[in-house]
Amino acid sequence: MGANPAENHPISFRWLTKAKEKGGKIVSVDPRFTRTSSMADIYAPLRSGTDIPFMGGMIKHALDNNLYHKEYVAKYTNASFIVKDSFTFEDGLFSGYDESKRAYDKTKWAWETAEDGKPVKDETLQHPRSVFQLMKKHYSRYDVDTVSKVTGTPKEDLLKVYEAFCETGQVGKSGTIMYAMGTTQHTVGTQNVRAFAIIQMLLGNIGMPGGGINAMRGESNVQGSTDFALLYDTIPGYLTAPKAIPEHATLAAYNAKETPPTGYQSNKPKFVASLLKAWYGPNATAANEFGYQYLPKGNKNYSHINLFKAMYEGTLEGAFLFGTNPVVGGPNAGKEKESLSNLKWLVAVDLWETETSAFWQESAGSNPAKINTEVFFLPACSSYEKEGSISNSGRWMQYRWQAIKPLGESKPDIEIIHELATRIKGLYKNEAGPQAAPINALYWNYGEGHHPDIDLVCKEINGYDVNTGKQVAGFAALKDDGSTCSGNWIYSGFYPEEGKNRSKNRDNKDTGMSNYLNWAFSWPANRRIIYNRASADPSGKPWSKDKAVIWWDDLQAKWVGNDVPDFVPTKAPTDPTGTDPFIMNKDGVGLLYAPTLNDGPFPEHYEPFESPIPNAFSSQELNPAAVVIEGDFNKRGFKADYPIVATTYRVSEHWQSGTMTRNQEWLSELVPHMYIEMSEELAKEKGIKNKDEVIVTSARGEVKAYAMVTKRFKPHKINGKNVHQIGMPWHFGYKGIATGETANRLTPHIGDANTTIPEYKAFLCDVRRA
């Protein structure tokens, strides 16, 4: 759902077809009948932007028909927690809403706690304010008739999907949900994923082999780049980036604010101190809060959309681009291109000249004489012309060895980063003052010469004892007293001793349940299935023999099995917290009710920023916590002018903004043209024939491309009326061998309420013959 693995992650789909050979069922839910759909046992269409109604209906179906895993739900989730009566929900709004800030006061959603701080529970799940009963009440509104009217999914298809998937709530069966950008790129993207998590917890599918919710990562190392915090709001290992708030004024205050009293996260100060030691080395001492004050502290949302808004408004002077092409891949791409000319300087590191690094050229529709941006293009080499590791969707950190020297004068990114850091540090060497101090303190010690010693980088990431220089065995050995360093605690353990980089492991013997524990390294601690304590019942026995992952061995007094336990290995099921599998959560259980999100503890349906119908579930049209940017930077379209729903997608032969594939001959030949895919019904209405040139317009811009008329799109029956939807690949631009107009000139600058990911997957447009 929200993914098309047969085309976009083809080798992952091979394992689904293998499961099918063994009797497994594939369900495909997508606005378009994709190649994944064609291989599925059940296909259900839905209108883009209606995932929460679709899943809300499934939650209701599971609850109404007693299809959920009762013991799992009672013991391993917060279903039994009693919520305070300050929590209410009325006409699409949760309690605590402040319209002027478009934000909630989340303290209204807290659960009741006893004097010891522990949650008050009712394990019979009957209390009217138990999470279970509140959830039941919330989703009672998502009856199949209403859902069908909103999603456009025929009722019989909804029921087929619900029945098939809820069968996996039985002991001995498991089901997984594979999702991608079709799920996340919405103003309710985070809550779409939450809806998946809720159903998977109800069915007891988290921590199970063949279970879970699986994000199909679109880039080879987007897992790793996120782990290493190339994002404004985190520092490596998912630690919160310090903010300019009194609660983060000192390291002690930061630790107090960010560290929960219980659960594994209670160790956070050790990971923070070790990160600071890795970054500031000997300049990080107990006396200077281990260099905590050197870290930048922001005071706003600095995410992609806001970054381009700042550029549009002229407050950004310089920018670095490392293998990224926002003029094709960014939302409302026409505005992002326009914004670039406000920069004083731009550094683009890439293998190819991209639409972004060449934004100033005439072929980009620009007048070079009027653009004063200085552009530095640094040629990078490809992934096999250098060495290093990447982490896949399953968190497997695999090493890539260097096959050949970089082409021409191109260089590995690591060398470019190292050279820039060294030279910038050099310019400050003889300076003092507040702006020089943080840079002079930055510990940058990766050997002599132009190329950094990657082995030193790896050792620092893993961490070592700063007094002895000895590698630490894993994150359990990290300390908060400045005696250890670790550049990313979640990876600690991949390099536990001299000469032993476990990402290089290549023993492909199956160690049980296809976990291949000696192939590569999987963070954390080489665990392959996260929260695998939940694969065993409270007493420590696997729920089912066929799905045994780990189990408690009384004789050895430890957890044993086919995977590394995601649990304290010697903590018995009889221990007071021995039945709390979700160790990263404060209370050790899964969050059916999540009072931490910006837009509510339960997923609730709101229409996209641009929608063809009013919200059938409440009078709140748009996610009340989504931030709307007004004005030219983000023009909004309405149904009267733009009656057709549009979405973007990808094809097998091209990748992301197309830079890596449209510059290759064979792939360019395979898919040479930009196209707009539409139903036969819409084509007939508009007098469009297959291969005609058509123009698609949105409030932001227009795109000319060939029409591809297919049976894969069908009009949605929404509340009895036809609503058309079209789709288009977003890979094209004017550079490279295969060229075409850029789909993202149409998409809006609005983001999800929690992550600010842009809503690329549901917007309004119109289409006509060119």
Place this chain on the structure above:
Amino acid sequence: MVEINLNRRQFLKLSGATAATLAVVELGFDTKKAHAATKEFKIAKSTVTPTICCFCGVGCGILVHTKDNTVVYTEGDPDNPINEGKLCSKGTTIRQLYTSEKRVKKPLYRAPGSNKWVEKDWEWMYETIAKRVKETRDKTFVATENGLTVNKTEAIASLGGAALDNEECYLLAKMMRGLGVTYLEHQARI
């Protein structure tokens, strides 16, 4: 460099002359012989290096064959349990990342108002960029704000990195945060 010892059987498996072909040849049908010989010739004496595909997040293994300072062949890594030697269209054509004529081989500079790129050497590029960073940073650096130490610049942004190696991401995050950059973002956001 990782060591891969290829025995004859593995070599045939890798080169596309599969066990089935071998059986056919051994049975005396030699119609495939010429084809097998061609295959063998192409990658004979090449150096084989394992890598992981640079496209999606599945993490398929690929073997890169190099000879005479060029990439002569690439194929799925049969030992990698993720893909067992299989690849999609993008993974299959990964050789062209090296051979494409579109690759940029020299640093390029575009001056303000100019309509063209000019080739420059790395030294000049590094030195000039470092100067620009320092100028902008010094001009916009905020040491304190409302009585709090904030050590930041909100005038420099860094975007991208989902295709970089972990070690590169680590150093990039360290450098950018070290400089005080708050506009630090990449593809995971979009």
